[in-house]
Amino acid sequence: PMGTCPLARMSLLRDNFTDLHLWARPEVLTCTSWGAPIIWDGTFDPDVAQQEAKQQNLTIGLTVFAVGRYLEKYLARFLESAEQYFMVGQRVVYYVFTERPDAVPRPPLGPGRQLRVERVLRERRWQDVSMARMRTLHAALAGRLGREAHFVFCMDVDQHFSGAFGPETLADSVAQMHAWHYHWPRRLLPYERDARSAAALAPDEGDFYYHAALFGGKVEALRRLTAHCTRGQQQDRLRGLEARWHDESHLNKYFWLHKPAKVLSPEFCWSPEIGPRAEIRHPRLLWAPKEYAVVRG
Ligand code: 2GW
Ligand code: MN
DSSP states (O other): OGGGSGGGGGSSOOTTHHHHHHHSOTTSOOBOTTSOBEEOTTSSOHHHHHHHHHHHTOEEEEEEEOOTTHIIIIIHHHHHHHHHHBSTTSEEEEEEEESOGGGOOOOOOOTTEEEEEEEOOOOSSHHHHHHHHHHHHHHHHTSHHHHHOSEEEEEOSSEEEOSOBOGGGOSSEEEEEOTTTTTSOGGGSOOOOOTTSTTOOOTTOOSSOEEEEEEEEEHHHHHHHHHHHHHHHHHHHHTTOOOTTTHHHHHHHHHHHSOOSEEEOGGGSBOGGGOOOTTOOOOSEEEOOOOHHHHOO
16 A cells, blocks of 8 residues: 555655555545645644654744735734644744734744744735735745745635644645635636746646645745746746736646645635535635625725
């Protein structure tokens, strides 16, 4: 059975992980075609993951952007819930990027946890607010964040943690299955299809549709990812193009070309608007309700 999911060996979890991983959730796909584990509730032992991570004395970065109205609307709950559930027991550094550092909420932080605030300019178009994250992250990974963190997760702010999100999610590069699209046939996935775009995927390309609300990995891998996406966005702009889902389209192109070492099941970033699903046992992050009319107006 070991051979069925070779990259599971490269996970932080070794010994009993692979067996658990293969048999605990027979109803869902727990291994990609390139051998990366797909993490579902029940396929890992959180205590083993926790102990192994502790032995390595890791620092884990969590980046989030809160620009304009998103600061008041989402940031406090995101940070408070992260204190409750994100990498509890590990060393954690939050990086909040905003144009208004003074307005950043300062929830009480647990031992070994710190919050740093970095000033960014406010882009005029919301599409640019979202896409500019790739360039800013790339720069941050070359600076203090890159020096102090071993692993980094980059997340949207319009969501909150609802369950333990621990070191079972760590790997060289980590992609999140999109909650709305994980069971759709490939030809219907909302990839960029305009062949002129740097983000384009042909009808026979694409593994999964990944959600840009959550991606992560080691610093070096994330530097490559953010460089690729920044370059692609820039190239499109010069051609007068903008990919269908902005940075998310470029992220999907990157992960098609450079397969993630670990994939997180939709339980790790779930939309309650989808309603109950038998395979979604324990959501770790929940999207805030979309209020496009209000915030994008
Ligand atoms: C974004 C859209 C419309 C109006 C405002 C904003 C906005 C986003 C903003 O005013 N301030 C701000 O800080 N943001 C940041 O960009 C924030 O971190 C937010 O979570 C992130 C992405 O915007 P969001 O969450 O409104 O977009 P979603 O949830 O529809 O996201 C998916 O698609 C995006 C591209 O269109 C991104 O790829 C995102 O990562 C995806 O989850
Ligand atoms: Mn979002």
